[in-house]
Amino acid sequence: MTPPRFQTFDDPSHAKGPERIEALRAALREIGADGFVVPRADEHQSEYVPANAERLAWLTGFTGSAGLAVVLADEAALFVDGRYTLQAPEQVDTGTITVVPLAETTPEAWLGTHLKxxxxxxxxxxLLTPDGVARLERAALKAGASLRPLPDNLVDAVWAGRPRPPAGRVVAHPDDLAGETVPEKLARIRAALAEGGIDTLVISDPHNLAWAFNLRGADIPHTPLALGYALVPREGRAALYLTSQAIDADLRTALEPLADLRPRSAFAEDLAGLCKNAARVRLDAATGAAALKDRVEAAGGVADVGADPITAMKAVKNAAEIAGTRAAHHRDGLAVTRFLAWLDRAAAEGVSEIAAVEALEDFRREGGGLRDVSFPTISGSGPNGAIVHYRVTRATDRTAQPGELFLIDSGAQYADGTTDITRTVAVGTPTEEMRDRFTRVLKGHIAIARAVFPEGTTGAQIDALARISLWEAGLDYDHGTGHGVGAFLSVHEGPQRIAKTGTVPLKPGMILSNEPGYYRSRAYGIRIENLILVETRAIPGGDRPMLGFETLTLAPLDRRLIDPVLLGPAETAWLDAYHARVRATLSPDLDRSTRDWLEAATRPLGEDAA
Structure with missing residues (x-):
């Protein structure tokens, strides 16, 4: 029997948008309020949320991974970042909801002029952090309005048929893949608490929960997380709060020596009990809900809102995690290369976006070890490729035409690592403009890959390297250049990132993406993405500790889209060396036909394509 696919292609519908907005307004009138904030979030501020938390999508039709709606009595607005400025107007009823790019105005600024x-x-x-509530309070104050927290979510009150909360099975993540036991991790966490004068840590981030207790779950799509909480006191036993039916007897036996296993429903009461004698409780600024702060303070505790120390620990991968990630990328590189060879042949006959998604998943399954895709595959041909986070549906599916570009951004979850790769390929003969833009994006990609920088350098300092060649032509892109990546965890993992807002110093062992791009609206999109590992670099004659990047991803780039004249000698040398490594690493495990294709696809740039 063929296993079910990890992705569906259902069409998001905004046909009921006006009806649902009006139902929400009726609920507002019943409680005597004038507006309601609907973020794309769950109780853990997750990027990917379970079906029962997809309130923003249900209400508006917008399916992006980030956004916030404000519904007032006579108007509604949806705020999205640069990834979704093209997608959002296509999904929502713009006669009912105004799409507002965050680059133009923030929700707080909008509320300051629209609230009465x-x-x-x-x-x-x-669904909001304390900082998020504080921003709303400032906006309301400016308008002469007030905020009102609700005990129950108003969208839930009008959402008929809302899915039940998830209760996926929780499993142990093997110590040999984690590289560190749970007692060792808890000891590190408690040392950090002692150093910061913290009595108890609330683990509200499911990623940190999974890392700290070497657990993996199945509560949300594409990321192996169990939704729950933990309390880790500086002294004494930790307590873990998960859905009881998700823990089987074997896992219970393994966990009970390490922590008290408590039903999730007991969390709020237990948290209040720890707050006696003005205990200082650390709440994660990024994922700790404002409701947690309210409960700590109501119980007499001190809510210390700051960084969960686990986040920084998790970001630096140990030797076992790095070895697993390299193995995952080898396996994934074989699958992607087989797919690219297939796509090259299939495109000549006409290939649809959905067919490409399904084929790539099939190649990954055949390679073995696939647990899930790490996010919904972005498969965009021609104008759809210009939508940065485009998600193909049966309504938008199109077949690539000669002279177009095909952008496919995908990733996989394996027990030993998480992958994320983007390749842009030519269908037929590309235009000179396409080759120019692709080569400029490639120059930025190579600049990041070749970068050498001193310890303490942040992602914001590196981000400009990827954009210089585009800037020289009056071009740019509206997303970050790189995000952190987990080890069989989230494909988007902080705190590290390569972006204008990337303020965290990069450290050896961190994994990030390297993905500059260019998008011509309603024409084509270009993105080149590999994952990279921060490593130490010894510079002869240097007097400072230096860092650089190892490229982890293994798959060829489309030589047909490269204009060699735009590349300098060092850039050409890097590309040829990368292709030589891809060829030498993958060829022994490929079938003859794909091996021959790869040989041609990775020829030195100075040679004519086969």
């Missing part, structure tokens, strides 16, 4: 004196803006304190 004396009005009340309601919100769900489980």
């Amino acid at each position: 004196p004396g009005q009340t803006l309601a919100y769900d304190p489980w």
Whole structure:
């Protein structure tokens, strides 16, 4: 029997958008409020959320991974970042909801001019952080309005048929893949708490929960997480709060020596009990809900809102995690290379976006070890490729035409690592403009890959390297250049990133993406993405500790899209060396036909293509 696919291609519908907005307004009138904030979030501020938390998508039709709606009595607005400025207007009823790019105005600025004196803006304190609430408070104050936290979410009250909360099975992540036991991790966490004068840590980030207790779950799509909480006191036993039916007898036996296993429903009461004698409780600024701060303070504790120390620990991969990631990328590189060879042949006959998604998943399954895709594959031909986070549906599916570009951004979850790769390929003969733009993106990609920098350098300092060649031509892109990546965890993992907002110093062992791009609206999109590992670099004659990147991803780039004249000698040398490594590493495990294709696809740039 063929296993079910990890992706579906259902069509998001905004046909009921006006009806649902009006139902929400009716609920607002019933409680005497004038507006409601609907973030794309769950109680853990997750990027990918379970079906029962897809409130923003249900209400508006917008399916992006980030966004926030504000519904007032006579108007509604949806705020999206640069990834979704093209997608959002296609998905929502713009006669009912105004799409507002964050680059133009923030929700707080909009509320400052749209709320009226004396009005009340309601919100769900489980779906916003304390900082998020503080920003709303400042906006309301500016408008002469007030905020009102609600005990129950208003969208839930009008959402007929809302899915039940998830209760996926929780399993142990083997110590040989984790590279560190749970007692060792808890000892490190407690040392950090002692150093910071913290009595108890609330683990609200499911990624940190998974890392700290070497667990993996199945509560949300594409990321192996169990949704729950943990309390880790500086002294004494930790307590773990998960859905009881998700823990089988074997896992219970393994966990009970390490922590008290408590039902998730007991978390709020237990948290209040720890707050006696003005205990200092660390709440994660990124994922700790405002409701947690309210409960700590109501119980007499001190809510210390700051960074969960686990986040920084998790970001630096140990030797076992790095070895696993390299193995995963070898396996994934074989699958992607087989797919690219297939796509090259199939495109000549006409290949649809959905067919490409399904073929790539099939190649990954055949390679063995595939647990899931790490996010919904972005498969965009021609104009759809210009939508940065485009997700193909049966309504938008199109067949690539000669003279177009095909962008495919995908990743996989394996027990030993998480992958993320983007390749842009030519269908037929590309235009000179396409080759120019692709080569400029490639120059930026190579600049990041070749970068050498001193310890303490942040992603913001590196980000410009990827953009210089585009800037020289008056071009740019509206997303970051790189995000952190987990080890069989989230494909988007902080705190490290290569972006204008990347303020965290890069450290050896961190994994990031390297993905500059260029997008011509309604024409084509270009992105080149490999994953990279921060490593130490010894510079002869240097007097400072230096770092650089190892490229982990193994798959060829489309030589037909490269204009060699635009590349300098060092850039050409890097590309030829990368292709030689791809060829030498993957060829022994490929079938003859794919091996021959790869040989031609990775020829030195100075040679004519086969």
